[in-house]
Every structure is written in structure tokens, then in C-alpha cells.
Amino acid sequence: MPTTSAMSQRRRLTIGLWLGLVLVSPRTFTAPGRISRQAKAGGTDPMLSYQDEEYWERRYSTGDKGVHSDIIDDRGVGWLCSYAGPVQETLNAITGGDRSKVLLNIGCGMDQLSPDIYKDGYTNLLSSDISRHAIAEMAKQTAEEMPLAKWFVDDVTRMNLPDESVDVVVDKGTLDAVLIQSEPFLLAARMLKEVQRVLKEGGIYFLITHGRGDPDTWRLPVLTLPHLSFNIAKTPDMGGYFIFVCTKLPQPDAAAAAAQWDEAEAWAKKRDEEDREAEYAAVDEIGQ
Template sequence: MSTDPSEKFVHAEYWDQRYLERDEGQFEWAKSFANVRPFFEAHLPPATSTPKIVQLGCGNSTLSKDLFDLSYHSQTNVDFSEVVISTMRSKHPEMEWQVMDVRKMTFSSETFDVAIDKATLDAMLYGSLWDPDEEVRNNVKAYVDEVARILTPGGRWLYITWRQPHFLRPLLQRPDVWSLDVHTLQDEGGSFEYFGYVMTKRS
């Protein structure tokens, strides 16, 4: 049993309570849109191709709206917190918002061209990543398998995190399902490194 206090992040009840108690407005767990925009510009299909995008664990980030303003209008936003989904649906009714656990999504297979994760997987990674707890491995496997299932052939999973590649590659690799590339995200502020992972599903 883990004693890591961040274990609470894997439970919807924690987030519902947090969103009820804190008036955070909008909160970014990993970089502002200005910092990550070059990564998305490099790896998203052009907006003119109207890709179907799913935002995984969207929280109250501005990312969905920022991409919507760049003409990515076909976005479905999911989070397992009913509180935050209700709030974001009221703020941005132009997009779709659904209460859903990313480890057991109800979408049909091969529904989305792009899946985006901005630190959602990180919330599942508590305790030692040198030897993850069985619950951590099970949660990550369930999530990664679901992302692979809902992506169309040739689709991409774009994941932004501060987690080091030597920890994440073993958890994310699916050689028969997708290729995996890692990019270091540049930052002028001198903060520690962030990474952009690109998983491209094989056709």
C-alpha cells in the first residue's frame, strides 16, 4: 500500500471536492498554452482536416478553448469529475463535455484522430516509478489500452509531462500498436524539462 499523498489523485471524489472547495478558475498542471503551442503545431493535423480530438482528463485547463480558437472545433472533453465537467460545459457550450473515467471509456473503437493528455497520466503515477505498485501498473495499462482502442489507424496520442523518458517508455511502449517519439519542450524560463510524447498508431 503506497504512502504517497499523491495517490489521492486517482480518485474522482478528491477532484470533485477540490473543484467545489477551490475557486481556481482555470489551472494548468503542465505549462501554459504559449509554452506548448509549438509542440501542438508540429504534431496536430491541420485544422482544415477537421480531426476529431479527445481531451483526456481535461480538468479546467484552457487547452481545449485555446485549440478551439485555432479552429480545432471537433473536440470532446472528458474528465471523471462531474463538478468540473458541469462547470466547463457552462463556460464553453460550443464543445462537448462528458463525465468519463479514461481507464474505461465508453467511446466506440477507432473514434478519434487525436488524443491529448496534459499531465493526466501523471496523476496515476504515485510512489516509486523504479518499481511501480501493482495498482499503478494496472491503472496505467487500462488507460493506455483504452487510448490505443479509441484512436483511428494513423491517429496520434499527444502527451505532455515532466516525467522522464526512462520511467515512461516502459509504460507507454506498444511496438505492435504504435510508434513512440519523445521531444524535449523548450522553455526560456530556465525551469526543469518537460517532454512531449507522440504515439502514432500503426495503420
């Protein structure tokens, strides 16, 4: 994967520091570590897992967590953390307290993040998820107290939103979920291309992630793929999660953007293929 000093330099921080956010120093591109994915076993219902669209649909509609025994309260705090505290403080810092900003919560699920953000005064709030049940239920439950909010079914890897229409994309645990799906790097590259597309210039991708405990290894390389132009700031460990504040920089012209995407896509496909081969090799070894 090419490493260009120009690419690294672009990532210098231009937004202020708060909450211990640290500069992501210019660095060379390094491939993320391997993700060992849970095998998708036969596609039968009981074995559906986080990487399956149907898993979330069933989980949200029945409460059945299937093969997982996580302790997440999907209708409460949800994944990683609640709004009050570092998330709220960071959001208020990056919006400068401007409640008219357009916010998009991707992979919103059914937790309280969108209702809490709305209650905080951000009423220009869009919330999307791939789960039809989550969206229908949230729209119904919040119709009275969130009359201006918009809920819609959407796939983060091909969003149904216009270019440059959003000030802040909020993501709590959704990149994490995409990075365990089949072809994780290709899907994450597509997702982040879409995030960048829908953001206004100067807009912010506000990522709350578990980062597999080491975001420099597991998240930063994906956020700095060649087709992405973000200034990146990140927090230290906030207690099992990390916050990334990625500010969209001026974009290259169409020809340069297309070339950068080709480069990123080729790398992601190769990386997914390498992981698949490693997985098959591991299975072969177990079988011998």
C-alpha cells in the first residue's frame, strides 16, 4: 500500500483539543491486523451472528441474541457508552453548540443515543439502520417527543442521502459491526467513502468504537485509506471505548478521487482475500 507524506500531512489536526483528544501524528499507512471472524455457519437462523443483517432484524424484533450472550441493553445505553459524559461533551465541542447542525446517526439501532441527542436540542437529526424493525419501532416510540426527527432504513455501504448534506455523522458501534462482516475491509472502505460523500466539507465523522482495544492498529489504518481525506483526532481509552473526530478536508478532483478509490478498493479486496486464505489454511490445519 503506498505511503505518501502528502497523505499523512493532510491528516494533521486542525480542530481544537478537548477531552484529552490527541493529535494523530502523520504516519505511514500500515495494514490493520487480521480480524478473525466468527464463522458463518450454514446460514441457519440459530447460528446468525453480528455480521448478518438478519441477525440484527431478529434480535431487535424478538430480543433473541442467538449465539451471543452479550449483556447489551439494546433499548437502553446500547453499545459502548451512554450519551451523557464524553460523547455529549465532544458533540457539543465539535458543533460549537450550534443546535441547527444536521446530524446523522448511522446504525442507530434501538438504543437511547438518538433520543438523547434530540433532547439535547439537536432536532435536525436523521437516524438510519439496516434493520427495518429497529427503525419502525423507534419512529413509532418517539413520534410524540421527537416530531422533527427522521428515521429511515439504509445501508451504510450505499447510503440513500445526497452528497454534502450532513454536518456530523455519528457512529456508535457501526463501523465495528461492519468490520466483522464478510469482506470487512472492502465494506468498511465503501462505508467510509459514503460517510465522506454525505458530509459537508468541514463536517465531522464522529466515531465511537471499541477499536479492539488498540485503535491505532485496528481503526486508524482504515480511516486513513487513500480515498479518505480526514483530519483525525482521537481520545485515549475512555473505559473500553475510543472516540475519533474525523474532519472532512477539501476533496480532490473527480479523476484523482477515482484513482484513490481504485487504490483503496484494490488493497481492501486483496486484504480480504489474504484473510480468507489464512482462515481456510487454519481450517485445513484443524482438519488434519
